[in-house]
Amino acid sequence: MDGCSGNGAPRAVVVGGGIGGLTAAVALVRRGWRVTVLERAAELKPVGSGIGLAPNAQRALDVIGLGDAIRALAAWQGEGGLRTPSGRWLSRTDPQAAAKAFGGPMVLLHRATLIDTLAAALPEGALRTGESAELADPGAADRPAVVRTADGDIEADLVVGADGINSALRKALFPAHPGTAYSGFTTWRVVVPGHGRPFAPHETWGPGRIWGTQPLKDGRVYAYAAARAPQGGQAPDGELAELHKLFGAWHDPIPAVLEAAEGVPVLRNDVHRIAEALPAYHRGRVALIGDAAHAMAPTLGQGGNQAIEDAIVLAHHADPYGGLATGLAHYSAERLPRTMGIVRKAERTARLNMLRNPAGIAVRNALISAVSALGPAVALRSFADIATWQPPVRTYADQARKQDTARRQETP
Template sequence: MGGRTAVIAGAGIGGLAAGCALARRGWRVRVLERAGEIRPVGAGLGVAPNALRALDVLGVGDAVRGRALRGGGGIRAASGRWLMRTDQDGVRRRFGDELVVLRRSDLVGLLLGALPESALRTGARVVSVAPGRAGRPACVEVHEVDRGGSETLEADLVVAADGIDSAVRRALFPRHPGPVYSGATCWRLLARPEPPVGEAAEIWGRGRCAGIMPLRDGSVYAYLVAPAPEGARAEGGEARALREAFGDWCDPVPRVIGSAPEDAVIRGDLRWLATRLPEYHRGRVALLGDAAHAMLPYLGQGACQAIEDAVELAHAVGRGDTPERRTSGSDTVPDALAAYSSSRAPRANAVAAASARAEKVTRMRSRAGTAVRDAALATASRMTPAVFMRQFDRTFGWEPPAE
């Protein structure tokens, strides 16, 4: 049999991107998803210029750009006052590309369309992974969720894209403390308010924030963040909890909330890996996305970094359409994963740390601190708008590795 095999645990955005990236480089790919069907978790997401460049490598960048709604936006206070204005033309001039907001299901659909038809296997839960080493393959024990059977797969490469509660990460790094709760919960929803929302805005209050992002089809993706006890749920329904928490905010926040049915509201606590992993690999196993560096959402980079991971991982391991001989001097995967880890960990960890710092500004609680924050942002946007945009240079400026 020719060619090298890769088994990917998890069919979220990171896992699907890894499958596409590896397949394009000649690998025989299996993407294992424990759910019986692909149901994207969440409502919408932003794809920043760095991730668009990565999606170009996967062949779907232009399709994502085609879903962009071009127009103005910026940051507002809860009262409605604009603190800072931005526009897509300014983003393109500075970063060479735009910022696209789309339905999460749209991006998942594009990645599924770019994946080889036979690569996806649903209803398959990864039970354990033996990471292998130079000269020996990795072994993945898979349990068939619906039928109750199990089997062991051998692979030249295993990619752990199984999310923030990654079972593979726990097995490979048993002393790592895992994710921690940030103290805030997030509601996400898709709605179609009337009249339609014209401009995108992130809205900052005291200890709370909201994002209202119009989509090209006339609907709105909204996210709303507020402090809450971990694991709490609203007795009267999540839509009612949103109306109580944000009902006195500026339009269109109450209007968007009011247009969303209860079953459209998704609630999830915001957790992250506050303790960094020492590396993103063990043997023939690479960690990717939330399994490696789950981060808070305040820079909108969680999915973007996972897509970057996928492209850099595929570049590091090289072509897959020749057999791995697994003899001394020719078994390249473990060394390639060490290079991937050395490249990705500093960048993704830095973005995660920056996201945590952004939370402290976005969700500032004191009245005096909030007033100073809003005044400083408004002044900076009038006097030196480039200074605000400059802080994103390092994040948005990533380029795919040269072939």
Template sequence: MAHAVVIGAGIGGLTAAVALTRKGWSVTVLEQAPSIEPVGLALALAPNALRALEHLGLGDEVRALPGLRGEVGIRRSDGRWLVRVPGEAAAARYGHPVALIMRPDLVDLLARRLPPGSLRTGVRAESADPATGTVTTTAGPFEADLVVAADGIRSRIRGALFPRHPGPAYAGVTSWRMVVPAPGPVQAAESWGHGRIFGVAPMGDGRVYCYATAAVPPGGRAPDERAELARLFGDWHDPIPALIAAAGPDSVLRHDLYCLDRPLPAYHRGRVALLGDAAHAMTPHLGQGACQAIEDAVVLAARVAAGGVTAGLAAYTAERLPRATRIARRSRSLGRLSGLRATPLVALRDTVTSWTSRLGPLALRQIDELFRWAPPA
């Protein structure tokens, strides 16, 4: 039986492990943390990711996820709508809605699909030999026919495979995220201001997932991040001030956003494949980071199962690199557009964006490339 070692027990790594297991591989997942902790907040899973999870036998769980309902779209900081579309339109057009799930729940869902003993925590991978498939770790060497490096944006394995690549670059914005009790009826929307964004997504269980970004220098921290959000967004339209006020004093997560601005020349070398953020870390403005990692995993398993490791990894790079690069660039461009600060440019942006709302169903065609993706047959 062919054996794979997966480095990293995040969403991409666990999805790859599940996908390979379903193709008849034995899999060992190495996670450097002492346990898979219930960390992280909510994720939006677009129809392309839901279709991939359904392909892995998680159809019942996918259909049970709450999707965005009612009108969704883009608003100005004063509340005026720039784009409005029915949340059900995605489900009608693509077969699935945009669904919300807590990240720990998705990690647990995937981990429970692995055979007993597949997951090794507290083991740090130091290197992976692309010629032999040997993974050197703090617990000794692991031999593999295939190594899947899903070790995140600061991937040690990527740095060794492509030492001349510049690595992650600061995207120019810091993000805040929180899940809070709904103060009342809340519509899903992303609001744009001058260099700032505030997003709101009801989770269907009385809670609301909120995210915000602002163009600030990297490395900053506030004594009270909830107070910092109130300073930045407290005069924006309802219900944003109430959502910020509903956050617990320590419930706001803050992270600088980094991405791989320069694409890699390949997503593999020898027997080692890169996956998810290790391969194509992107900004969150299209909500496709986790979705693309899930796509990677399904395609990788299909190609190595059909063509063997050498041919399969070449097919994986050929299929995934162009798509992920296009999506990463679109996300970066959308981030720059939504983060404009100069008043004349903001006015022009808002005017042009509002025109798209008059296109009705035609506006959805802009995301067809993202959402119409289907797993390999």
């Protein structure tokens, strides 16, 4: 299957301008595709949330030349750790040991900063907001894919389905797939002005609920929380009142963060994950990336990281000038096992996070403390397979050099 555009570079249409879609768009442009991103929201403006990027996603961003910019805009993980609601430390993080084990720092930034940086790297006119899209035809070797919008149909040599957890493209490609399942808990996220007092970043695990507080580089504070809850619930007195009820008596700085959240929008999202693995992450000329392909619980902080990895691997395999069918098959074969392994690991971590039974909690906490006492290398081991991932190429400059050398070697 080769590119089938009549004139100009082959055309890729990306449906969804979230983290995955924008990263894919930048990577495909760097690879020589003519790219259009269709985003249904009127503007790209993620509010109320930070995002942690582990070294795996940063290496993927290095490929498209944005890793340094992101690291410069982010807060690097400092000393912190895991606590109980009374404030007792169960384990401490050692940022130097983590950076050594994973080959780089863990960083945190506001989502808007990440989205703005990605969008700014696109050619002018590539991003069309306020454009809801659906898949009219996935295409095949002898015909382009077709994406339908209110402004008309668009033919594409490649379509990237980056339309998130409720992906309509996933349903169109794999109608028999059961979609997503509720993970049994809901989450809250809020970004508040700094409350002036220094604090150690932490995640705190209580019975059936957790809370995290992390600093952003600009002095604001990102807090997230999760608790077991029936699906579709809304707090009767507002989400901030619910957070006070669930976490107001927990250790410092949680009460101060709750106070600072007065009048600030609090995001609430039930957590769903992909119910079972898709048969593939592509069909015809369409590839699925990010939550559309493998929505996962946020307990490892990897949903967005994996969307970024997907984007880079997809662009690597999607040669605009030939072999698209093989390229997409390689993409599925590489990404499906890795991402589904992480989906399952995130689910197992969620079960540990959300334990309610006091005996179970006592055993879990004792185990965490015991592992922590063995030193950072042991404690970090369980995340190393995720964080040490290497992209297929170091940078596109390297790839261009390699292709050039290969071409010269082939020339008699």
